[in-house]
Amino acid sequence: MEKIIVRGGHRLNGAVRVEGAKNAVLPVIAASLSASEGKSIIRDVPVLADVYTINEVLRNMNADVNFENNIVEVDASSKLSTEAPFEYVRKMRASVLVLGPLLARYGHAKVAMPGGCAIGSRPIDLHLKGFEAMGAKVHVGNGFVEAYVNGRLKGAKIYLDMPSVGATENIMMAAALAEGKTVLENCAKEPEIVDLANYLNKMGADIVGAGTETIRINGVEKLHGTEHNIIPDRIEAGTFMVAAAATGGNVLIENAESEHLRSVISKLEEMNVTVKEEGEGIRVIGPEVLKSTDIKTLPHPGFPTDMQSQMMALMLQAQGTSMITETVFENRFMHVEEFRRMNAKMKIEGRSVIIEGGSKLQGAEVAATDLRAAAALIVAGLNSDGYTRVTHLHHLDRGYVNLTGKLSALGADIERLDEEGNAVESFVQVDLTNDEAVAK
Numbered sequence: 001m002e003k004i005i006v007r008g009g010h011r012l013n014g015a016v017r018v019e020g021a022k023n024a025v026l027p028v029i030a031a032s033l034s035a036s037e038g039k040s041i042i043r044d045v046p047v048l049a050d051v052y053t054i055n056e057v058l059r060n061m062n063a064d065v066n067f068e069n070n071i072v073e074v075d076a077s078s079k080l081s082t083e084a085p086f087e088y089v090r091k092m093r094a095s096v097l098v099l100g101p102l103l104a105r106y107g108h109a110k111v112a113m114p115g116g117c118a119i120g121s122r123p124i125d126l127h128l129k130g131f132e133a134m135g136a137k138v139h140v141g142n143g144f145v146e147a148y149v150n151g152r153l154k155g156a157k158i159y160l161d162m163p164s165v166g167a168t169e170n171i172m173m174a175a176a177l178a179e180g181k182t183v184l185e186n187c188a189k190e191p192e193i194v195d196l197a198n199y200l201n202k203m204g205a206d207i208v209g210a211g212t213e214t215i216r217i218n219g220v221e222k223l224h225g226t227e228h229n230i231i232p233d234r235i236e237a238g239t240f241m242v243a244a245a246a247t248g249g250n251v252l253i254e255n256a257e258s259e260h261l262r263s264v265i266s267k268l269e270e271m272n273v274t275v276k277e278e279g280e281g282i283r284v285i286g287p288e289v290l291k292s293t294d295i296k297t298l299p300h301p302g303f304p305t306d307m308q309s310q311m312m313a314l315m316l317q318a319q320g321t322s323m324i325t326e327t328v329f330e331n332r333f334m335h336v337e338e339f340r341r342m343n344a345k346m347k348i349e350g351r352s353v354i355i356e357g358g359s360k361l362q363g364a365e366v367a368a369t370d371l372r373a374a375a376a377l378i379v380a381g382l383n384s385d386g387y388t389r390v391t392h393l394h395h396l397d398r399g400y401v402n403l404t405g406k407l408s409a410l411g412a413d414i415e416r417l418d419e420e421g422n423a424v425e426s427f428v429q430v431d432l433t434n435d436e437a438v439a440k
């Protein structure tokens, strides 16, 4: 099993550039299935296992997909298959985002049910309710969800019980090609929703209000290929901010969008971290002594659940008691046990974790439990006594491009080794022409 070995005690210094956002590019690539004519050209695409997986999903449906030099090109103009098998959905839940485009374009879509995962049960009932409100019949059985409609979907007024990111995206993509107007209320407001709406509008859709609670979509008859640049990854940026703060470092995070990171910046400032906008990025300077704080994860613009575990790693270094309350996913504390192996003092109380910060963490062998936990354990290792060995790196590769190399360039003592103990420079060293080799 590959592992990352971190030896703590080095301040991070220098500059690092963040990639395009994983959570923006996956729905954008899925939305390319809606283009019945022309080619879609998507730029600033991060080289991540999840991108290979979504590309494979599209190829499996007969779309022509090419991925080179951070550019994905999709030609979905020929007749597509409308099914996504379990082998892809199992690798990556975002595969369910093909439902909306396919249902709207072909009146049929069949995708394996994603099931639960390490962070919670993650149902897709809100996606399906939205399709039903637009006139689709939905059948769940034998491990699949199948949706179909005679003729076109019909625009509808849809209220989401909670502001689900995936449901907002799937319904927005379906409504873009429906007949008439859809009003989607209590929407997710994440920057990735805005990026998807911008992309769909460039494809010929008529969508207003993305980024607010209400999105209005006037359905159009067809969509075409377009060109698009993916927004920067706010979670990768946030991870470097936390890593800089945890080591008392001074790091310029280039290509980071401070507007997308307000809640994270505000919490870091509460902890005595200096955060400054500088050019096209954000400079983070860690203090000598970090102060404790409390956070509660919430839909955007609240504190992102995808930064919860990295923030926990930082709170472990702060003086005093901090508390994290997770309200988005019911089971996103699997990393607590792993932090405990590093001598972390923390206890779970319902949906909260109480963190006793300030005592030195000890290096240990720990396993990543999801992709953000992988990053959080590495951040904890940066400031621990001795060596931290992090395994289960397939989680990390879903969401971080060359985290080891980037941290090493900032001065961390970190390396990634294969089973034989040979250095693996990074995930991108894998044969990129062979998607099977990298998709996990």
Ligand SMILES: CC(=O)N[C@H]1[C@@H](OP(=O)(O)OP(=O)(O)OC[C@H]2O[C@@H](n3ccc(=O)[nH]c3=O)[C@H](O)[C@@H]2O)O[C@H](CO)[C@@H](O)[C@@H]1O
Binding pocket: 022, 023, 024, 026, 094, 120, 121, 122, 123, 124, 125, 126, 127, 128, 162, 163, 164, 165, 166, 167, 188, 192, 299, 305, 306, 328, 329, 330
């Ligand atoms: C690929 C991608 O963009 N993933 C992000 C997306 O996931 P994802 O789109 O899966 O997250 P959602 O916003 O849908 O989920 C939020 C909450 O709503 C619940 N829910 C969701 C849909 C539904 O039909 N029924 C339901 O009950 C979920 O179980 C969860 O408790 O947003 C999450 C919340 O910011 C992030 O952590 C993920 O990184």
Ligand SMILES: C=C(OP(=O)(O)O)C(=O)O
Binding pocket: 023, 093, 094, 119, 306, 371, 372, 399
């Ligand atoms: C939970 C995450 O992603 P996904 O929804 O793809 O599992 C994440 O990016 O932290």
